Amino acid sequence: MRPRGIALPQHFLSHYGRQLGTLAGLMAMVIVLWALTPHFLTISNLLNIAEQATIIAIIAVGMTFVIITGGIDLSVGSVLAFSGVVMASTLQLEVPLPLALLVGLGVGLLCGLVNGMLITVGRLPPFIATLGMMSVARGAALMFTEGRPISGFSENFRSLATGEVLRIPTPVLIMIAVYIMAHFVLRRTKLGRYTYAIGGNEEAALLSGINVRFYKSMVYGLAGMLAGLAAILLTARLNSAQPIAGMNYELDAIAATVIGGTSLLGGEGTVVGTLIGALIMAVLRNGLNLLGVSSFIQQVVIGSVIILAVLIDMALKKRGK
Amino acid sequence: MTDDTVLQMRQIRKTFPGVVALDNVDFELRRGEVHILLGENGAGKSTLMKILSGAYQKSAGQIVFDGAEVEIKNPKHAQTLGISTVYQEFNLIPHLPIGENIFLGREPVRFAGVIDRSAILEEAKNALVGLGLTIDPRRLVKNLRVAEQQMVEVAKALSLDARILIMDEPTAALTEHEIVELFATIRRLKEKGVAIVYISHRMEELFEIGDRVTVLRDGRSVGTYDVNEMSKSELIRLMVNRELTELFPKEHASRGPEVLRVESLSTKSGLKDISFSLHKGEVLGVAGLLGAGRTELARAIFGLDHISSGNIYINGVAQKISSPRSAIKSGLGFLTEDRKAQGLVLPLSVERNLCLSSVDRFSSWGVMNRKEERKAASRYTEELHIKTPSLDQKVVFLSGGNQQKVVLSKWLCSEAEVFIFDEPTRGVDVGAKAEIYQLMNRLTAAGVAIMMISSEMLEVLGMSDRIMVMRGGRIAGEFSAEESTQERILQCALGE
Numbered sequence: 033m034r035p036r037g038i039a040l041p042q043h044f045l046s047h048y049g050r051q052l053g054t055l056a057g058l059m060a061m062v063i064v065l066w067a068l069t070p071h072f073l074t075i076s077n078l079l080n081i082a083e084q085a086t087i088i089a090i091i092a093v094g095m096t097f098v099i100i101t102g103g104i105d106l107s108v109g110s111v112l113a114f115s116g117v118v119m120a121s122t123l124q125l126e127v128p129l130p131l132a133l134l135v136g137l138g139v140g141l142l143c144g145l146v147n148g149m150l151i152t153v154g155r156l157p158p159f160i161a162t163l164g165m166m167s168v169a170r171g172a173a174l175m176f177t178e179g180r181p182i183s184g185f186s187e188n189f190r191s192l193a194t195g196e197v198l199r200i201p202t203p204v205l206i207m208i209a210v211y212i213m214a215h216f217v218l219r220r221t222k223l224g225r226y227t228y229a230i231g232g233n234e235e236a237a238l239l240s241g242i243n244v245r246f247y248k249s250m251v252y253g254l255a256g257m258l259a260g261l262a263a264i265l266l267t268a269r270l271n272s273a274q275p276i277a278g279m280n281y282e283l284d285a286i287a288a289t290v291i292g293g294t295s296l297l298g299g300e301g302t303v304v305g306t307l308i309g310a311l312i313m314a315v316l317r318n319g320l321n322l323l324g325v326s327s328f329i330q331q332v333v334i335g336s337v338i339i340l341a342v343l344i345d346m347a348l349k350k351r352g353k
Numbered sequence: 354m355t356d357d358t359v360l361q362m363r364q365i366r367k368t369f370p371g372v373v374a375l376d377n378v379d380f381e382l383r384r385g386e387v388h389i390l391l392g393e394n395g396a397g398k399s400t401l402m403k404i405l406s407g408a409y410q411k412s413a414g415q416i417v418f419d420g421a422e423v424e425i426k427n428p429k430h431a432q433t434l435g436i437s438t439v440y441q442e443f444n445l446i447p448h449l450p451i452g453e454n455i456f457l458g459r460e461p462v463r464f465a466g467v468i469d470r471s472a473i474l475e476e477a478k479n480a481l482v483g484l485g486l487t488i489d490p491r492r493l494v495k496n497l498r499v500a501e502q503q504m505v506e507v508a509k510a511l512s513l514d515a516r517i518l519i520m521d522e523p524t525a526a527l528t529e530h531e532i533v534e535l536f537a538t539i540r541r542l543k544e545k546g547v548a549i550v551y552i553s554h555r556m557e558e559l560f561e562i563g564d565r566v567t568v569l570r571d572g573r574s575v576g577t578y579d580v581n582e583m584s585k586s587e588l589i590r591l592m593v594n595r596e597l598t599e600l601f602p603k604e605h606a607s608r609g610p611e612v613l614r615v616e617s618l619s620t621k622s623g624l625k626d627i628s629f630s631l632h633k634g635e636v637l638g639v640a641g642l643l644g645a646g647r648t649e650l651a652r653a654i655f656g657l658d659h660i661s662s663g664n665i666y667i668n669g670v671a672q673k674i675s676s677p678r679s680a681i682k683s684g685l686g687f688l689t690e691d692r693k694a695q696g697l698v699l700p701l702s703v704e705r706n707l708c709l710s711s712v713d714r715f716s717s718w719g720v721m722n723r724k725e726e727r728k729a730a731s732r733y734t735e736e737l738h739i740k741t742p743s744l745d746q747k748v749v750f751l752s753g754g755n756q757q758k759v760v761l762s763k764w765l766c767s768e769a770e771v772f773i774f775d776e777p778t779r780g781v782d783v784g785a786k787a788e789i790y791q792l793m794n795r796l797t798a799a800g801v802a803i804m805m806i807s808s809e810m811l812e813v814l815g816m817s818d819r820i821m822v823m824r825g826g827r828i829a830g831e832f833s834a835e836e837s838t839q840e841r842i843l844q845c846a847l848g849e
Binding site for chain 2: 220221222223224225226228229232233235236237238239240241242243299300
């Protein structure tokens with residue numbers, strides 16, 4: 033056995049070296065914004081940022097899994113809207129709260145599994161399958177509500193978004209829990225092992241006896257279910273489920289994942305990186321708002337940051353070789 | 354230096370951060386010769402050729418081409434000088450016709466950039482005829498046989514007026530018959546005065562086609578010799594600097610009970626009525642030409658291709674093998690021909706790859722037992738002498754031989770009883786080859802049964818207890834180790 037004290041730092045660096053770089057980027061951003069606007073680094077603003085980040089951060093966890101398998105999921109934003117409205121309508125039937133929440137998660141899971149089946153059994157490229165689902169789920173949400181939002185829920189339900197424990201908002205706690213679980217799953221479970229193996233080399237994975245179809249479908253199912261969870265939190269926060277909710281969220285989730293160092297080629301990535309990526313996006317939005325930068329310029333800045341982050345990542349990777 | 358000398362590379366040195374890849378290497382090339390570049394993997398052959406073809410810049414030294422010193426700046430520059438390379442992996446675009454491939458990037462154009470197709474057709478035809486080929490240049494590259502694709506590569510190189518042609522393992526994917534074709538082409542090129550650098554691991558080829566040989570070892574040149582003054586064992590000694598008393602250190606293990614039996618197996622992939630059996634401790638060599646159905650047989654047994662009729666028994670029990678997963682559960686392991694594409698997950702670590710087929714054993718309720726995993730990984734890494742700085746090293750950074758050992762360990766770890774080797778030593782250097790053969794001996798001694806598909810006749814003859822020859826999806830014959838000779842097997846494979 034290797035002595036743990038010596039083995040750990042190198043082990044740690046080999047796994048998280050890239051994430052440390054992204055983290056340094058986040059820190060640099062925080063320091064600059066702090067210098068520019070003192071209000072930035074107040075506890076209430078930081079909690080605000082964390083809360084702003086939750087929805088995208090949770091969706092991005094599923095996206096990270098999907099991208100590690102070498103796929104992509106364009107449907108999560110629409111699936112969020114669809115599971116949101118279906119759950120909202122069950123809430124209005126005054127069914128027990130846990131049941132309604134299960135409906136929200138279940139609809140997301142189902143959509144994700146359909147994606148998975150289309151990709152594995154139907155052999156469609158993930159881009160096409162989820163592009164289709166993006167439109168289908170959005171249309172279904174609009175049909176289901178006839179285009180109108182469903183609003184007004186019990187205090188109990190809304191406390192999922194408004195509650196706090198030790199001043200930390202519940203959604204932030206839920207997000208942290210999701211990340212801890214996802215990290216555990218990726219690093220310590222069979223599903224995690226297979227997720228990396230499938231993305232790294234699907235054929236070798238198949239030849240090593242991995243049920244590639246099953247595990248790939250599971251990963252898309254997971255992404256859908258997390259979109260359902262995001263739908264619950266968003267609906268609770270807005271006290272309204274809207275069929276047009278979650279527009280372009282898939283793109284933000286992809287951006288967070290990619291900024292966090294997950295390779296679109298598959299086979300590598302961490303949720304730790306994705307969390308930092310999601311925080312970078314939220315910090316940037318918040319900081320630019322505080323500075324009074326127009327939303328038009330904000331889009332330009334955010335786009336540039338995404339490109340820059342990946343350029344730096346690629347340059348570092350090249351040098352690493 | 355004679356008048357025939359086209360190229361001299363003097364005192365070439367190449368360093369990468371932290372590594373000296375080449376140190377004072379000398380290399381000289383004459384008109385119309387086939388100059389073999391010989392050395393183990395990592396000896397510096399590829400680096401030297403990459404410098405010559407402009408892919409790398411030398412750190413020090415001199416290149417004299419046609420009597421004048423040159424600095425080869427990039428691959429394009431090398432091409433204009435007349436230095437072309439036919440790579441192991443072809444750089445052809447499968448969906449374009451042969452002609453367009455030959456002139457890719459320098460298409461003859463009419464006005465306004467419209468490609469002059471008739472000119473392409475005409476010149477491509479000439480280039481192919483010059484090689485003694487009668488393929489229609491309008492055919493798509495993807496429909497060609499590997500050997501034909503290689504000829505297209507050669508034609509492409511020649512249409513650039515190549516004076517030096519670098520061929521890296523040109524016969525790796527060819528059948529015996531196709532190799533004969535290739536050699537005929539090479540001889541034709543020699544007559545035209547083209548100088549050919551020929552890199553190969555197959556010793557027997559060197560004597561057939563080579564004029565001179567330069568041996569590299571650990572980034573230094575050992576020397577240049579006339580091929581017909583050297584013997585195989587001498588060359589091997591120069592390459593590895595250790596005596597390989599036996600190329601094939603076959604040890605016969607005691608033959609145990611039957612472990613695998615295949616009965617009248619037929620598949621849509623072209624196998625017809627295949628029956629054979631395999632015993633514990635036995636190596637069954639499977640010989641045959643490319644396309645004889647050898648790989649298809651392995652795929653069918655391993656659950657990759659659908660079986661239309663027939664049965665597979667393991668230890669006397671009929672198995673329903675419908676996927677690699679069920680094949681592995683039945684005790685099979687498959688070392689595929691293409692390690693990188695099918696055997697390994699390159700971006701993952703040694704440990705992850707090694708344990709990939711045994712995840713079920715190392716997990717309970719879906720949660721991995723990382724201690725057990727690490728224990729198994731370090732055990733096999735030690736037992737098989739896998740050279741890696743740590744278990745967390747990505748396998749992509751290991752050498753070919755060590756990668757092969759990782760694949761082997763994967764199946765040892767999953768406790769396979771029957772190992773199917775498909776071309777076990779392709780692209781592996783002499784030292785690692787011997788080690789893989791030793792491992793096969795150890796496997797059979799431990800009671801494992803091995804089915805070994807190989808296109809290297811000497812390997813089949815050297816390592817097998819029995820040899821099964823396939824032709825056209827059927828078993829064409831079976832020989833014991835004693836009664837088999839290269840000629841008999843080839844005749845059987847060709848159906849003569």
